[in-house]
Amino acid sequence: MKIAILSGKGGTGKTTLSVNLFSSLNKVTLIDADVEEPNSHLFLKGNTYHEEDINKQYPVVDHDLCTLCGKCGEFCNFNAIIPAKKKVLVFDDLCHDCGGCKLVCPTNAISYTDKAIGKIFYQSVGDNKQFLYGRLTVGEVSGVRIIEYLKNVTKKEEVLLIDSPPGTSCSTVAAIEGSDYCIIAAEPTPFGLSDMRMVVELLREQKLDFGVVVNKSNLGNDDIYKYLEEEGIELLENIDFREEFAKIIARGELLVDHSEYVRNIMNSIIKKVLGETYA
Ligand code: SF4
Ligand code: SF4
The missing domain is CATH 3.40.50.300 (P-loop containing nucleotide triphosphate hydrolases)
Incomplete structure (x- = not known):
């Protein structure tokens, strides 16, 4: 019980x-x-x-593959991934490890890495x-x-x-x-x-x-x-x-x-x- x-x-x-x-x-x-x-x-x-x-996972962006389309930032409810003018910024502390940004990325530029929380x-x-x-x-x-x-x-x-x-x-x-x-x-x-x-x-x-x-x-x-x-x-x-x-x-x-x-x-x-x- x-x-x-x-x-x-x-x-x-x-x-x-x-x-x-x-x-x-x-x-x-x-x-x-x-x-x-x-x-x-x-x-x-x-x-x-x-x-x-x-551990939790958070996104890492391959800037050679990223086209700065903005889809990851639009998807993330926690402002943990923000496409800026020149590159995508990741705030790993804010990431809730939902896996969504990788799914919406059209160029497979996102992978994940581990971090002890x-x-x-x-x-x-x-x-x-x-x-x-x-x-x-x-x-x-x-x-x-x-x-x-x-x-x-x-x-x-x-x-x-x-x-x-x-x-x-x-x-x-x-x-x-x-x-x-x-x-x-x-x-x-x-x-x-x-x-x-x-x-x-x-x-x-x-x-x-x-x-x-x-x-x-x-x-x-x-x-x-x-x-x-x-x-x-x-x-x-x-x-x-x-x-x-x-x-x-x-x-x-x-x-x-x-x-x-x-x-x-x-x-x-x-x-x-x-x-x-x-x-
Ligand atoms: S895994 Fe989820 S919470 Fe973390 S940055 Fe991607 S969309 Fe945001
Ligand atoms: S969704 Fe992928 S290609 Fe688009 S800005 Fe984010 S990391 Fe770059």
């Missing part, structure tokens, strides 16, 4: 939820697909046993658990290829948690695609509600089942609960804010290692999402 954990914006407790659910399960794999800012590894402190470069780290955590995270190289514009790679190498796992990028970008879509269930981490504030609405729209468009965990539930107001009720969205759990929790998180430690209250909440979420046998 694949379970994605996501949020409308960063800082709503998505990673806290992911790593504490991971630690509450016996046999599970977690991937941190938030490749622009991965931070689950700071809490899990696993042993890295393997690292892999992830990031890395994947494989870690073991305890005896039964595996954790993988990706890191996009600074300056690269899209982590989709890294996320797809992370998902591909873990596709046969029985229980897979996916700590997804926040928001509703292409990276988020790549992370949640094919999930059996999604958990939205949200906060009961006006901004928290408006960011969550966008995620709800995305999940409905993608026809994915989902529920919500309200973090810092003793702060803010009731609007989020009214919204969940009106929309018929499952409220999985509430997690109160406590000052001691903020301190534990700041030390890079797991809440479940310190709080029975949080352990019970994680077990309740696991029962609701995965069933009694996993709790």
Whole structure:
């Protein structure tokens, strides 16, 4: 079963939820697909046993064959290839590796070459658990290829948690695609509600089942609960804010290692999402 954990914006407790659910399960794999800012590894402190470069391809133009017809530039949605007056300019950082410019080039002037855009780290955590995270190289514009790679190498796992990028970008879509269930981490504030609405729209468009965990539930107001009720969205759990929790998180430690209250909440979420046998 694949379970994605996501949020409308960063800082709503998505990673806290992911790593504490991971630690509450016996046999599970977690991937941190938030490749622009991965931070689950700071809490899990696993042993890295393997690292892999992830490459993308970008176009190289043979200027002897190029007639400066402009078709590659017209095709590219990302301004990554621009026919200028005297030669075609390629901005490899902006290239999304779609392969289209080569297809439209009438003189076969375009070929592709490889470039590393990031890395994947494989870690073991305890005896039964595996954790993988990706890191996009600074300056690269899209982590989709890294996320797809992370998902591909873990596709046969029985229980897979996916700590997804926040928001509703292409990276988020790549992370949640094919999930059996999604958990939205949200906060009961006006901004928290408006960011969550966008995620709800995305999940409905993608026809994915989902529920919500309200973090810092003793702060803010009731609007989020009214919204969940009106929309018929499952409220999985509430997690109160406590000052001691903020301190534990700041030390890079797991809440479940310190709080029975949080352990019970994680077990309740696991029962609701995965069933009694996993709790
Ligand atoms: S491969 Fe796609 S994204 Fe990259 S330069 Fe060509 S058309 Fe643009
Ligand atoms: S499509 Fe091919 S021939 Fe035309 S400008 Fe681009 S590289 Fe040159």
